Amino acid sequence: MGRMAGKVALVTGAASGLGEATARAFAREGAQVLLTDISDEGAAVAKAIGPAARFARQDVTDEDRWADILAEVDTTWERLDVLVNNAGISMFGLVTDLSFEQWRRCLSVDLDSVFLGTRAAIPLMRRGGGGSIINISSMAGITGQMALSAYCAAKGGVRLFSKAVALECAAARDGIRVNSVHPGIIDTPIFAATTSNERRSPVGAEPIDPQATAALVTPMGRAGRPEDIANACVYLASDESAYLTGTEVIVDGGYCAA
């Protein structure tokens, strides 16, 4: 408790899954949190968290909306210490089956949004003397994944974008740290959606079960919990990680070790 006392955080995609768990963990650790999401279900999550949390509807691909959101943070708290660029979608399909529209949609939600959010947040963080930008990538940003080429391209882009901006901030001596987090298979709606919408392996006809898949491909033999990612985000958001920038935190039950 209290590891983020006095900090103000913005978490995108916070109506569900990893974003929701991260917002809850931040509030538990003493932060004030603005949850945003394209889904209004984020309002109920913020209400359940309590007075430390607020909700604003946001499509993270909308450039103008980012300015509104940062203005709301400035008006409410006059500072921003932590940004978690978490909102994301998966895009399943063999490259030969992907439409250009699907490709662009995935790159827009999963990569363009990280650029827009980072660029929008830096001035307010600089005014407060620093901050921590946490970009949620994936194990698909470290290793290639079958039938996830657009998602891999976006998440790999998030990883190197984070490093490049970390260097810019370090050179500016602005106190802003930028890191990426790489979840493995975590039990949330995004993973269930990938495997239930496309309940067929691209190389075979067998249905795929999320937990069974995690048991097969993850060295630890199970899927992770949203809290496993939230805990990594608390560390990166707090001053405990003061000397970490430009690096990646892989939380995947050992998947990328193989």
Ligand code: NAD
């Ligand atoms: P999720 O589907 O539970 O949550 C994603 C949230 O993002 C949803 O609330 C959704 O409404 C929101 N969202 C989608 N498009 C948006 C948009 N345009 N603007 C604003 N919000 C939008 O999924 P999750 O597992 O919690 O995923 C969170 C992040 O973690 C994503 O970036 C995802 O790629 C990444 N990730 C998840 C896993 C996993 O196994 N769950 C693994 C690796 C990476």
